[in-house]
Amino acid sequence: MRLDRAKDVSLRDNVAWPGTDVFLSMAPGMKIFQAANEFGAARTPSKEEEMDPWKGINTPDRPR
Numbered sequence: 001m002r003l004d005r006a007k008d009v010s011l012r013d014n015v016a017w018p019g020t021d022v023f024l025s026m027a028p029g030m031k032i033f034q035a036a037n038e039f040g041a042a043r044t045p046s047k048e049e050e051m052d053p054w055k056g057i058n059t060p061d062r063p064r
Contacts, residue, residue: 001024003025010034011024011032011033012034014039015037016039016040024045026046027049
């Protein structure tokens, strides 16, 4: 899951299954309320990182 510009995010009752790499990737400084999640099987439960997840997507509105 990737969150970039979301506000008032609440994650509840999520499960990271065995083999999950990063369960939650988010922009630096995001505030997220979490309750009753089980991320123990994920290699990295959550990670703050600057990235552009859309850069590899070819859309007509994006010049190449």
